[in-house]
Amino acid sequence: MSMNYAFKALSDPTRRKILDLLREKDMTAGEIADHFQMTKPSISHHLSLLKQAQMVYDERKGQNIYYSLNTTVFQDLLKWVIQFH
Amino acid sequence: MSMNYAFKALSDPTRRKILDLLREKDMTAGEIADHFQMTKPSISHHLSLLKQAQMVYDERKGQNIYYSLNTTVFQDLLKWVIQFH
DNA sequence: CCGATATTTAGATAAATTCCTAAATATCTA
DNA sequence: TAGATATTTAGGAATTTATCTAAATATCGG
Numbered sequence: 001m002s003m004n005y006a007f008k009a010l011s012d013p014t015r016r017k018i019l020d021l022l023r024e025k026d027m028t029a030g031e032i033a034d035h036f037q038m039t040k041p042s043i044s045h046h047l048s049l050l051k052q053a054q055m056v057y058d059e060r061k062g063q064n065i066y067y068s069l070n071t072t073v074f075q076d077l078l079k080w081v082i083q084f085h
Numbered sequence: 086m087s088m089n090y091a092f093k094a095l096s097d098p099t100r101r102k103i104l105d106l107l108r109e110k111d112m113t114a115g116e117i118a119d120h121f122q123m124t125k126p127s128i129s130h131h132l133s134l135l136k137q138a139q140m141v142y143d144e145r146k147g148q149n150i151y152y153s154l155n156t157t158v159f160q161d162l163l164k165w166v167i168q169f170h
Numbered sequence: 171c172c173g174a175t176a177t178t179t180a181g182a183t184a185a186a187t188t189c190c191t192a193a194a195t196a197t198c199t200a
Numbered sequence: 201t202a203g204a205t206a207t208t209t210a211g212g213a214a215t216t217t218a219t220c221t222a223a224a225t226a227t228c229g230g
Contacts, residue, residue: 125206130208
């Protein structure tokens, strides 16, 4: 089930911060990387895990690849958390 | 912030299953362990991480230690997830 | 086509995580 | 108090994760 990847993805603070950034607006991989003291390959790796977890979309526009939130898994997460409320 | 421990705790499927069990009823460490093909020390370790994340309470009653859900962190999680909804 | 820019992929390493066995601790009961 | 039961703590091995540098891929502009 895809929730497993989502929970794994959420366990890292860098990835949660990336999601927070994307909540504000869609961003390119480079723009995202500029918010961290970490190399671009490392951020690229985190983005790939978020994509694997179906928490972000990626779309190439020319030289850039834009990342945006994919909210479908968040709905599943919401249902999961509500059970404990 | 305690959310960090909570997200870490949730990243493991065994720990999520423990939480699901405790949703039904409070259970002793031994009862919980009976639901897994894993040694009791391993389950004990998972329980300790859940406690560190403030997702469960533990209370000794005689020889047994009962575990139960602590829902306060789940409320924070709910708020966090809702932001992405 | 070439050089520059944006991003990912590959490969390596250090740190963190999961799980085990053995030993320690706490409680109960005879 | 001694033995049995419940649970945790300690220590170690195997796996996974996070990060880096170097190299590869894709696109753009001249």
